[in-house]
Amino acid sequence: MQHLSVLLVEDDPGDAGLIKYTLKYDQTDNQLAWVESFSALEQFFAEQQAKPDVILLDLNLPDSTGIETVHACKRLSRSTPIVVLTGHDDTEFALQALEAGAQDYLAKGSLDADSLSRTMRYAISRAKLEERLILSEERMAAAIEGGKLGVWDWLFDRNEFVFSDRWLATVGFKSDSPDLPGSADEWLERIHPEERPSFELAVERHLSGELPNYQCEFRLRHRDGHWVWLFESGHIIERDANGKPIRMVGVQQDISERKAMEERLTHLAMRDELTGALNRRSFMNIADREYGRIKRQKDYSVGILMLDLDKFKQVNDTYGHAAGDEVLKRFSHVVTEQLRENDVFARLGGEEFAVLLPHTEQEGVKKAAEKLRAAVEAQSIDIEEAQVIQVTTSIGVTMMHPDDERPDGGLARADKALYDAKHSGRNRCCVNIYNA
Template sequence: MTEATNCCVLLIEDEPGDASLVRQYLRASPNLRFELIWRENLADGEQTIAQQKIDVVLVDLSLPDSRGLDTVRRIRKATRVLPIIVLTGHDDTEFSLKALDCGAQDYLIKTGIDTDSLVRAIRYAMSRISLERRLYESEQRMGMALQSANLGLWDWHIPSGKIIFNDLWASMLGYTLDDIGADIDIWKRLVHPDDWQVIHASLDPHLRGETELYSSEHRLRHKLGHWVWVHDTGRVLEWDMQGQAIRAVGIHQDISLRKASELRDHLLVSALETVEHGVLITDINAGIEWANKAFETLTGYSRDEAIGMRPNELLKSGEQTPAFYQNLWDTILSGNTWRGEVVNRRKNGELYDEELVITPVKDLQGCIRHFVGVKQDVSIRKRTETELWELATTDGLTGFLNRRHFMTRLEEEFARVQRNQHRVAVLMLDLDHFKQINDNYGHPTGDAMLQHFANIIRTELRKIDVVGRLGGEEFAIFLPDTEAEPAVVFAERLRKLLADTPMIIDGHTISITVSIGIATMHTDSGTADCVLTKADKALYTAKEHGRNRVRVWL
């Protein structure tokens, strides 16, 4: 309020003499100009407040239509922004303080009023109401902020144990402020018994002045009986001369949803830790963010070693082609799950067969953010499958294909001949006088001779050649992309090598020879079985002409 400012004063006073004195005192102000509006009863005063801009109200508490503190309450109810100065004829300090509690900013005893005291009171009242207005607005803003953040407020007078809560603090537990009262014991009764250790670990050092802030997460019992998780933070604002905490203020935030989410996450992680399959989670670029213990067991890499790396940087064996991985990435980046088998390499260098499932994980907007991989070591299963396949397709003594599977391969080769019109040589082989070895030396020696012969055959085969044991001492070979003449050269070399390589066993040197029949497979051969029959007839001819020789079906 500057010197050039007019201050509009509403005086509500039913004594004309007292009103005249007030007018004189205001006119006598050397620095300020006052405009005085005089009303003789409260009703007229309330109407004036509603109709005109008033800066300050001077009010007598003994009016024709209102007496005592109700007068102050009515004016304060009519407006929150006007400073009120009570004029009283009694020097009653207790009554004056009650008037201040009801909303007045100051009071003056009529017998002690003069220009200086009146102007000073007006200045003080206007300054105080300004501060109260700012405080009120600040409290409103704070309340709105707490409301928006869903924060409960507490204000604790520590020596007395009295505590003030806001509505949100009570409502988050299902109570009203009237339900909970204003004593610290209500909080103590609501705390979960298992959480006191956590609370004391933070609160006690703070009350001793050892920490800047009190903070804990604990449970409070809801009115309906369930537990509400809260994040409780506070700070001591006042200390006494002995360093004892006097007043602390803080907030509660309901974190039940976060705790439920943490519990759910913990449950999911615990479940993933217990499964036997390796599980890993990667980002969109395949960087590993998490892996379970089974992954460590499967690969030999610890979780710390794996996090931040890409699976191919750790496990790639080189057994898969670039096209294989391109197909994998095309599948998962399109949002689909990829399933397949890969050969990977453990940390110690050992290769193993792995069954792998990779599933994309999308965010709420449908964008892929992570991949989850589930890995299972299927090496034993693959070995078992291989062993079962070998048992079903090979001869246990020689390791060659058995008759059934040899015929399947021969038929497949015949189908290829039909497509490509190339020639294939088919050989039938039979060990000469093999029965005599069994009779003279026993069947174990006969089996050893069959293995001896099988090893000789292996030394002469190309990778594309296929051999099978058709039964007893009878064998068959087909040589892809081979005409009759080179087939004869191969057969003669094999015949001579066996004849020149006797078997030595248990001090015995045992010789044996082989007879071989050859037929060629071409597009006009009829069937694969027909070709094998022709080779068998050529073999019969070789045996008729003295054995240990090669014959071709013409």
């Protein structure tokens, strides 16, 4: 059994002798130090380097009495466990001592070796648990503050959410806002319709026991009307006798900035940085998807256009690459303005571009190509020193076909038509339709 270092604070020599005798009778060779006043206790801590394992504290000292003695001793000894000694057994008084910071309470009249030893060891164990709890709460508070987390409770039996001030501030509310939603249902109605199904599924999977906790990312409508991206994590902490959930607690984090960054990165990964048009990889992914639809649906048709700016090298050589970049951007803008919302426009590289025209018959594809050619020809591009550049485009036209080798077959045909357009005078559209 572990030997204890015990500090006795007792002004009555008779009571001190009784404690000494009781500890000696315990036969555990505990080390006992004795002081007779609070001032002597202060001196003890000032002179001693090693703290005692436990303090046995009488509340009626010459220079300190009552519950204030516990407060003063706690300030002095910090984490050292305290067992309060008193001459009478009073439950209410005991609770006051525990609330003041003591770990346990023992009446002098009921002292014996077993109860004293058990009480001291219990006080030490409780002090360790309290210290761990305090550290845990401090870490949690630091994590919540550092992570800018909001805290919430979902009270199922009351159909109510309880939020921390930070959580409410994230979506523009205060606890005293006159328009603060009152029920859980009102809050759930503020979830974006696109994320509502995934939110409900995540909650249900946790409530049913399929997942150990609930986690979900979703948008919630801010008080001023815009959408805020949130990440939430929580778990059930209370159920009734039938297993029905009563209370779930969790944390929430505003991830709007992260989502905006993800959207930006996705945009950069999918689009050409200069023109804003889709890049080759994105275009090929969409073309492959459209080819799949062609294979599955016999009445579905897709047109393919390959576009190339005529004599673009001369623009760069004559006016410089900055002017060439401006031409590419203006060209992309003109083409985009002429296309439908579901049409797909991409820069494949250099001055070469491509267009997919979903759900468009052959005649419609030809008309779209001529419309693009005319719009580009009509465009005048102003550059520095009041110079104006006019450019034209050559366009190769074809239709995607289910017997093509993936979409590459259709693109090769369109590229051949583009070659024909370039070598037959430029600024024109040439058609190359699939022949079995």
